[in-house]
Amino acid sequence: MENSTKLTSTRWILLAGICLLFLSGCKKEKGPKDDPGHLNQTNTYSSEVAFKWIDMQLRLFRTNATPIGGLPPARYFTYSAIALYESVVPGMPSYQTLSGQLTGMPAMPQTTPGLAYHWPTCANAALAAMSRNFFPGTSAANISAMDSLENSLNSTYKAEVGNDKFQRSVQFGKSIAQLIFDWSKTDGSADANAPYTPPVGPGLWVPTPPALAAPFGPYWGNNRLMVQGSLDGSTPIAPPVYSTDPSSDYYKMVKEVYDISQTLTPEQTAIALYYRDNPGFGGGHYLSILRQVLQQENPQLDFTAMAFAKVSIGIVDAGIGCWKIKYQYNQERPITYIRGVLGYSTWNSLFPAPNFPDFTSAHSAIAGVFSAILTDLFGNNYHFTDHSYDYLGMAPRPYDSFDALAQEIGAARLYAGIHYRISCERGVKVGGIIGQNINNKLKFKK
Secondary structure, three states: OHHHHHHHHHHHHHHHHHHHHHHHHHOOOOOOOOOOOOOOOHHHOEOHHHHHHHHHHHHHHHHOOOOOOOHHHHHHHHHHHHHHHHHHHHHOOOEOOOEOOEOOOOOOOOOOOOOOOOHHHHHHHHHHHHHHHHOOOOOHHHHHHHHHHHHHHHHHHHHHHOHHHHHHHHHHHHHHHHHHHHHHOOOOHHHOOOOOOOOOOOOEOOOOOOOOOOOOOOOHHHOOOOOOOOOOOOOOOOOOOOOOOOOOHHHHHHHHHHHHHHOOOHHHHHHHHHOOOOOOOHHHHHHHHHHHHHHHHOOEHHHHHHHHHHHHHHHHHHHHHHHHHHHHHOEOOHHHHHHHOOOOOOOOOOOOOOOOOOOOOHHHHHHHHHHHHHHHHHOOOOOEEEOOOHHHOOOOEEEOOHHHHHHHHHHHHHHOOOOOHHHHHHHHHHHHHHHHHHHHHOOOEO
């Protein structure tokens, strides 16, 4: 009996060993192109792909004549940001698509259950497509730069994950980009410069020297809002009623602009020129600041995609809200009153005023929404330094809060002589309300 028991135990041990050898032989040896994780989430990847494409878009803003002022660039990087977010959100289990929340946004393609995707590859495909879509006529050098960036990242990604997963991810990113770009073409911006006859009368906007250009974007305020209700409660207090009486609020409002222009300090001049944004990034300056803040935080790809989308969406809606107000009041620029009423016929602002009405200041409104959303993301007591124009030899601008940034941007337009103080202060406030509406209404997390 004892020998029989030993024999049975020995057989079981031998059988178990044979099974282990069989399983070991069947298991494929891991190669360099094998997926290191079948279903890795977006938060396991760095923000490298997003940062590199943001840098590319900033290059495109700086080197193309297409964007005018702040509005077209804001559209470009906003739709790109949404495409980025939608291309990686399936790898973010606690987050949700923006389809159904953003006005008219179509349903997004679905990933195939059980199949793995490489989220940086999805993002690379989406951002490359969006950049080409918005700058089809850019220079050969820029086209080459975009090709080089996309191909360089793809070479790295394909080597990491293998062909099947790579190709699946590329196609998913491209399909997102195509839907988002098609959606962008229906937002009304194509009709923003339809024929328009400005109203005529005392205190109303007229083309200003030296260009005496026609008004830009008279119908931009009719564009489709990204978030319905984002403008709720943002209507500003009206500016003073037009008057040539030296004791009137209107006269004092304009006289302040003239007085400041006569006593500008070097620091005030530097602030005004810094936020002229020409030469520079135009409306892309806010994207440059966001890029620097995110680089300072160095978050993973999931947070960067969310922050890029949220901030950008707020900027687009603030621009629409601001343009509604501008063409509601059609208020003249300071130069018109200073020359025609105050009698300083050769007076000029520090640089020419943009070709659209004064009230409210667009830079200020966008700064207000930018501040409100970034404060929601990072807190108000946040130190950062804006190095956007180091390449132009301008000294960087340090800040201890996002509100301080917004206030300085508003002041910059007053120092430049192109806006009244109330246009700047009320613009910041309008933008801040829109930003809070975005914070409250737009839900990224489930």
